[in-house]
Amino acid sequence: MSRTSHTRSRRRNPVIAVARGILCFGLGASAGVAGPLDVEVEHPWCAASPKGVVTGACYVTVRNLGTTPIRIVGVDIAVCNHTELHETDVADGIMKMRPVPRGVEIPAKTSVDFHTHGYHLMLLELKSSLELGQRIEGSLRFESGGSKKIEFHVETRRL
Numbered sequence: 001m002s003r004t005s006h007t008r009s010r011r012r013n014p015v016i017a018v019a020r021g022i023l024c025f026g027l028g029a030s031a032g033v034a035g036p037l038d039v040e041v042e043h044p045w046c047a048a049s050p051k052g053v054v055t056g057a058c059y060v061t062v063r064n065l066g067t068t069p070i071r072i073v074g075v076d077i078a079v080c081n082h083t084e085l086h087e088t089d090v091a092d093g094i095m096k097m098r099p100v101p102r103g104v105e106i107p108a109k110t111s112v113d114f115h116t117h118g119y120h121l122m123l124l125e126l127k128s129s130l131e132l133g134q135r136i137e138g139s140l141r142f143e144s145g146g147s148k149k150i151e152f153h154v155e156t157r158r159l
């Protein structure tokens with residue numbers, strides 16, 4: 001069995017403080033601006049979470065159909081107070097996750113499956129448990145500005 005430990009920092013930024021209770025903004029806000037047009041998302045899902053658990057994880061495959069790289073720098077999800085982009089590593093049989101502060105780059109004509117690449121969208125301070133079948137509104141934010149709306153579907157964890 002592997003254990004999961006969590007290494008996030010406790011720093012707070014002012015944007016998050018203002019946004020609490022409305023949406024969780026991981027790294028600044030860019031509401032209302034269209035994201036890259038050549039981006040498709042596939043199978044956005046969140047793992048169901050037991051009652052009383054205050055963190056969750058969501059996954060998605062993001063396809064960059066364009067001819068230039070794109071970088072995902074954050075995610076906004078309505079069911080928690082704070083989000084981070086995380087990477088999972090296994091060292092000495094222990095699974096650890098850590099924030100990826102520079103975000104996740106997707107090269108031109110390439111797709112990244114967050115699940116199989118070890119990335120996830122970390123939901124912190126969940127307002128309620130994630131129930132099987134629930135649909136969750138969210139959006140990805142890009143370094144170039146703009147965002148892409150996503151509807152996540154809560155499913156059984158597949159790890």
Ligand SMILES: [Cu+2]
Pocket residue numbers: 057086087097098120121122
């Ligand atoms: Cu995490």
